[in-house]
Structure formats: structure tokens, C-alpha cells
Amino acid sequence: MNRVGKIVFKEISRISPSQFYSMKNCAYKSLLAESFYKKPLLPVSPNAYLGTALHKILELIAKGVIKNEDDFNKAFDEQVKLQEENLIKMGYDFFIPLQKNVKDFGMKKILLKKHLRNISERPVASSTIKFSSEKWFESKDKLIAGKIDLVIEEEQATEIIDFKTGAITQDILDDEGEVFSEIKEEYKEQLKIYAYLYFETNDKFPTQLSLVDLAKQKFNIVFTESECNIIFEEAKQLLKATNASISSEKFVANPSNTNCKYCLYRPACSFFLKHLETDYSFNDVSGLIINVVKYQNGNVSVFLNCGEMEITVTGFPTKKFHELNDRRNEKINIFNLRKEAMEFVYSATKTTIIYE
Ligand code: SF4
Known part of the structure; x- marks a missing residue:
């Protein structure tokens, strides 16, 4: 991780x-990049x-x-x-x-x-x-x-x-x-x-x-x-x-959909991570791991507690099971997910990255 x-x-x-x-849109981004x-x-x-x-x-x-x-x-x-x-x-x-x-x-x-x-x-x-x-x-x-x-x-x-x-x-x-x-x-x-x-x-x-x-x-x-x-x-x-x-x-810092969507320093930005707790419009999620499930087809899903909400992220490969399961009750941030049709359900893509 x-x-x-x-x-x-x-x-x-x-x-x-x-x-x-x-820099004018978000000076903090330039500082993180540096x-x-x-x-x-x-x-x-x-x-x-x-x-x-x-x-x-x-x-x-x-x-x-x-x-x-x-x-x-x-x-x-x-x-x-x-x-x-x-x-x-x-x-x-x-x-x-x-x-x-x-x-x-x-x-x-x-x-x-x-x-x-x-x-x-x-x-x-x-x-x-x-x-x-x-x-x-x-x-x-x-x-x-x-x-x-x-x-x-x-x-x-x-x-x-x-x-x-x-x-x-x-x-x-x-x-x-x-x-x-x-x-x-x-x-x-x-x-x-x-x-x-x-x-x-x-x-x-x-x-x-x-x-x-x-x-x-x-x-x-x-x-x-x-x-x-x-x-x-x-x-x-x-x-x-x-x-x-x-x-x-x-x-x-100026967290907003336009500024942060393509910002490549989101994992390090405390302002963005705070913003993520109340704004679910992004393809990133942040929360406490409450459960990790491995299905028969090998796919792994992780269930996160994010404030009042429960978020499901599906589609991780089998090799991610232990890494995620060992971190139950810990906070993780997952970036570059795909939003599924059902609210608060996301799936992993080939560019998904998890930060602890
Ligand atoms: S993620 Fe943070 S640093 Fe990046 S644009 Fe958003 S507020 Fe600025």
C-alpha cells in the first residue's frame, strides 16, 4: 500500500x-508538487x-x-x-x-x-x-x-x-x-x-x-x-x-471539483481529503475499513465507513485481500475509482491506487 x-x-x-x-487556482498544489x-x-x-x-x-x-x-x-x-x-x-x-x-x-x-x-x-x-x-x-x-x-x-x-x-x-x-x-x-x-x-x-x-x-x-x-x-x-x-x-x-488551498479532479497530489492534500468526507462527486473515497470480502471468483470488495455513509468498493484482485484485511479499522484513501449506478458503490479500475 x-x-x-x-x-x-x-x-x-x-x-x-x-x-x-x-498556482492561481490552488497555490497549495504548487507547493505539494515542489x-x-x-x-x-x-x-x-x-x-x-x-x-x-x-x-x-x-x-x-x-x-x-x-x-x-x-x-x-x-x-x-x-x-x-x-x-x-x-x-x-x-x-x-x-x-x-x-x-x-x-x-x-x-x-x-x-x-x-x-x-x-x-x-x-x-x-x-x-x-x-x-x-x-x-x-x-x-x-x-x-x-x-x-x-x-x-x-x-x-x-x-x-x-x-x-x-x-x-x-x-x-x-x-x-x-x-x-x-x-x-x-x-x-x-x-x-x-x-x-x-x-x-x-x-x-x-x-x-x-x-x-x-x-x-x-x-x-x-x-x-x-x-x-x-x-x-x-x-x-x-x-x-x-x-x-x-x-x-x-x-x-x-x-482551494478544493473544488474543477481544481482537484485532475490534481495529481490529491493523496497528500489534507484539504482535499477533508473535502472528500462531505463531497461524493469525486472518483476517490476515504474511510475506515469495516469489512473485506473475497468472493468465489477471486474478486475482493472492501466496505468503508465514511462519516454517516457506508461505501462499497468492488473489483480488487485477490492479491489485495490480505493487504486490505490486515488494515481493518484503519483509514485508507482510494483514488481513481469508477462510480457504479448504485449510489455509494464504486469499482476499481486499472489506475486505482490505494494510500494509507
Ligand atoms: S487536491 Fe488539494 S492541492 Fe490539489 S487542487 Fe485540490 S485543494 Fe489544491
Whole structure:
């Protein structure tokens, strides 16, 4: 059974523009990530691993390393294999092969291939246009830093491009009840911080901020210089306040369905575990083991007492019987379950993890 152990909080020396939004939603999550050396306590979705491979390919295309379909196919297989090896190392071999475990794997590959530039689209070697991919930018005080996917610099214009392998927009409901699509706020803020980082290094702001998705659609982010400055300062203040919360022990956690659902540090979060005692909307449960039953087919069920409620979790393999039975009257937390049709009944999945 897994144990979280004692949490030793560490100051966060710097954050990346992409981390800012997550820290804003729950600063405690960033502190937990730092104290666990960014090593998640729960399996990351297989989509994230494919996403890393896809992003790497986009980078290689932008750099001109991948020039044709043969290069593409070779690099694609290599990157996917690399991610699968990572998964094996972390004990998550149940996600392999990624091709079978990621929705729309084939479609994503086809879309990615569209990024291969036709000869006519390739940037013409020119002394006035400079392409820099995966370029590191950091603020003067080094508190905010990150790699920008692509910077295109011309004499009178600079474009910052960030590639996204997932959805860039989300549907929003306006006051009249009409649904419209808008670029995700986290991406807008991320790009505006990049713009400020660019300004700190070059003494001028970029003229265009763009997001490009897998289907090669480009989204333009409208911005002003003062907006970029305000968000940049906000990020620095947030980092300072988050670090200060370690010594004051006044942690800012924000347990909610949106924030916690995909948080990979839930097993270590006392705020979340407390929240779980009254909110049954999650696929995680926490409670005292009151009974463990092994059925004739070998399946094991565990019955938990959670406040006023009794929770049943079915579908554990036989080998879990002793581990669970030896812990009767002890509290356990079980993550990544599937909710069954009957209320307060859950079943184990291949990503289920138990923490004591
Ligand atoms: S589980 Fe929720 S409250 Fe706890 S750190 Fe993660 S996001 Fe924050």
C-alpha cells in the first residue's frame, strides 16, 4: 500500500508562465508538487504522455529537423516509444501501447503530420527574419522563466507562437444564454507573461501572440503592454505569497471539483481529503475499513465507513485481500475509482491506487 510520508515543504524558486494559472487556482498544489520534486502521486492520463510526444515533434518540425514524411514517421515512432518506456519505468505499463489507450491516437497523428511544411511554406532563409524555437526566456530576477515554442522576429514585427496539442478554446455561456467559443483564459495569461519575458530581454514587446493547435489552426491573442505587465507582477506576487505561506503555515488551498479532479497530489492534500468526507462527486473515497470480502471468483470488495455513509468498493484482485484485511479499522484513501449506478458503490479500475 502506498504512503505519502512526511511532507517537507520547499520554497519554489521560480515558476513558468504555464504554471501560473494552476498556482492561481490552488497555490497549495504548487507547493505539494515542489515538495514531491514534481513527481506525481497518481498516474497521469495517457493523453498527457502522447501530448508530450506530439509537442516534441512540433518542436522538431519548427526547428526544421523533421523535413519530410519519412523523418516524421521515424520521429513519431521514436517519441511514442520514449514515452512508453517512461510509463514502464513509472510502473504504469497498463497504459501501453499508447495507440490503444489514447482516444483519437490515429487522428492526432494525421493532424500532426499536417504541420509538415510544404516546400513553398518553408521559411526562406533571410537576413531579416529570424526563427527561434524552444527559446528560454527568464525575468531579470529569475522568478519567472520558460521556453517559448517559436519566436519569429522581423525588423518591425515579432510573433510569439505556442503550440497546443489539446483544445485551445472552450465554450462559454454569455448573459443572453448564447454559447460562444473563447480562448482558454490560462492560455491567454500564459502568452501575456511570455510577452513580458520577451520585453525584459529585448526591451520591446512582441507585436503578435498566437496559439496553434494540432489541426494547424491559429488563434490570435489580443493584448496590451500594460496588461502583460500587470499579469507578470501578479505572478511574481503570487509566487512570493505562496512561498511565505510555508513559514506562516497559512496555506492557500482551494478544493473544488474543477481544481482537484485532475490534481495529481490529491493523496497528500489534507484539504482535499477533508473535502472528500462531505463531497461524493469525486472518483476517490476515504474511510475506515469495516469489512473485506473475497468472493468465489477471486474478486475482493472492501466496505468503508465514511462519516454517516457506508461505501462499497468492488473489483480488487485477490492479491489485495490480505493487504486490505490486515488494515481493518484503519483509514485508507482510494483514488481513481469508477462510480457504479448504485449510489455509494464504486469499482476499481486499472489506475486505482490505494494510500494509507
Ligand atoms: S487536491 Fe485540490 S485543494 Fe488539494 S492541492 Fe490539489 S487542487 Fe489544491
